[in-house]
Amino acid sequence: MDRRKFTRFHIEVSVQPSLASVIFFSLLAIILAFACGGIIFLFYHISPWVGYQTFFQGALGSWYAFSETLKRTIPLLLVGEGLALAFRAQVLNIGAEGQILLGAVAATWVALFSGLPPFLLLPVMFLLGFLAGAGWALIPAFLKTRFAVNEVLSTLMLNYVASNLVLYLIGGPWKGKGVRGFTYTDTFPEAAWLKTMGITRVPYFTLLVGIVIAVGGYFFLKKSALGFELRVVGSSPETAKLLGINEEKIVFLAMLLSGGLSGFAGVGEVAGIHHLLRHPDHISLGYGYTAIIVAWLARANPLATIVTSFLFGALLSGGDALRVSLGIPFQVVSVFNGLILFFLISTEHLSRYRIIWGDTKVVENYDS
């Protein structure tokens, strides 16, 4: 009996995952997340096929859908690229949500109460918004460098403080005069509104800034001396100490940039979309948390956050379409976010493995 051998394969472990395999496994994680997410549609007695059709139409199916996606991409991009820089320095800023809100609060004060001449309103709103977000992030930076307080906890807890601060302001001192039973502020004067593209709700300014900073951040990390120091501190703090790199400076820088960009994004939301300060959940839609996944999926590469923030922007507007057309709660999007993060982390290790097909000898894989 002369039987042909079956196709055999073996598995190789490479020490360094290739770009192709990182992209492949990132996509695989997203596909697996969608496959699992499909089960949710079944609970609503909707076929997953119809569900996803609605979803993709809502995200990218028309120019309107595309603009809605873009609208949500902007804050995710601004916050995500800041977090990418922070994560590279191993500064785990989980407090972007609160930093966004602080930016929005600062912008609201400028727009409604500063009494500045109209032409100065927008520049000062963005400046103070950036500083407010940065200042909020510098509290944990100070606690970390001075008292070794873990920044994951301090940034996270400050989110609740920020959220309640907004609730206090809109229900108390800043409550609008003409809003009666509702809790939000008066509408900003039109000089404090951000110009949008055509009839869409996409402000150019913040989109442009987001893209410029993504490119700039990429070159900053790769080519500048300070970016180099930031990466050394992030990968090996002991070596940084030996070389005399000022670790405190890097922690402050990382918090300043990520907090500032979050605050900047918060200004963009109130000045570009809402034109007033309202309930925290409406200002941010959890951008500060979703941006963590944006930065993670981009492997903390600022340039790649352009792609990943768009992806999550699409996820958010697709989720909106599900709510409107099929009556599925918006929170389903959070389930997708969670599933994507879950599969990303669990496939991370796989990107180091490579399957070699062919009629070669079977060699069991080995992990040193």
Add this chain to the structure above:
Amino acid sequence: MLEEKNRWEEKPVEVAFNSITKRFPPDILANNQVSFEVKKGTVHALLGENGAGKTTLMNILYGLLLPDEGEIIIRGKPTKISSPREAINLGIGMVHQHFKLIPTHTVSENIVLGLTSTPFFFPAEKAEFEIKSLSEKYGLKIDPRARVWQLSAGEKQKVEILKALYRRANILILDEPTSVLTPQEAEELFATLRAMKEEGKTCIFITHKLNEVKEIADVVTVMRKGKVVSTTLPSQVSLEELARMTVGKEVISVVPRKITSDKTILQLQEVSAMGDRDFPALLNISLTVRKGEIVGVAGIAGNGQKELAEVIVGLRPVTKGHIFLEDREITNLLPRDIASSGVAYIPEDRHLGLVGEMSVAENLLLRGYSQPPFSQGFWVDWEKAEAYSEKLISNYQISPPLSDIPVRILSGGNRQRVVIARELERKPKLVIASHPTAGLDVSGVEAIHKLLIKAQEEGAGILLISGDLDELLKLSNRIVIMFRGEIVGEKEKEHWTEEDRREIGLRMGGVKR
């Protein structure tokens, strides 16, 4: 001698390796038709450079890896060992190079961990008696109730050996056991091995130190590039022959030049400093290093050598005294300022000198990235950096010769070359080299020694801290001995003798003349 050979040949075979072949894809042949026998009641040394295939072979014996071809025969029976548990059941124990102990547990808890006979509550109580008797029998003095994190490396190794003995191991594999030990601890280990031999137990001893083979082994198998070069009795070969067998070429020894200058490069005046546990680690240390001189610092690990290096490079505050570099005081300056005034540092801990995730080129630039010619301020000129790293890679023979791969995938010897290339290329006035060759193979050690000698010839003063007395005797113009944070002896010589070695050894142990 012939009689000795006969006596060895008469002993029963405990383990036989029969044409073992092991491949790692894509094209590494870690073991190539390896065959030899290990006799019962002997200490069998397995000698070879890093990457010769010693550890792979032992991992196969311990069931961590399966061979692609060939078989292992234990006490006459061909055996397939597919997990460490099976190996333990066959009476095989292994002490790894990196200890596998749980730091927060006690010694006896670690020893009984994972045994099915261990009771659920108070697991260690019952075992304590037996552990005590085992440790007395084999000279492994250790408190069974001590927590593992409190122990020194040598004591942890004792726990690992006890763990194997408690599991009734008849064959004990030791992977480079002396690399973490002081000379005294190594002596104790050898005494334990001799006691085990008396009991008819068999030890397989992986090493790349030639002296140890002569001292403790009954038989030695030399491996090179995955193949067995020879299995022989240590008494029948000279050290030179053993060295030639391991590296495949004559080892060139370097001898330090005489000092030509009286200029002082480094001067410590009564320097004191605290250790990590708020205990004085350095007491009134006075020391000088002259231009073109290698000063060796001898001592058992933990007697202040690490702290000495750290105060000089600015990583540890000086509480009293002064440090001068040439005429300039550098006491308690920032590490960066000390480095830029001409001090190179090769740290004891390899993780400290390099950033594993970063490329070879970036690691070579860790000192110079913010200064001309690589940077005029904000941006770094990476094209220049690339050319610079290509030059260093070829000058210092860093292999593989690629500048864009992460440094963590290089071998230990090549990682050390990256550190040394970066530090010496700055043409330092002073080099602080802390255990620069620890854990490297013979040719790696030679290469590092040559680079240090070259720096010396170019006029650098070198402070060489090492736990390897042979290395110090080979390279140093002068040797100081440290004990409990103090300098307890100093000797200057052109040629060192056996008498010097003995005297230094005694002083390292705190014996005064």
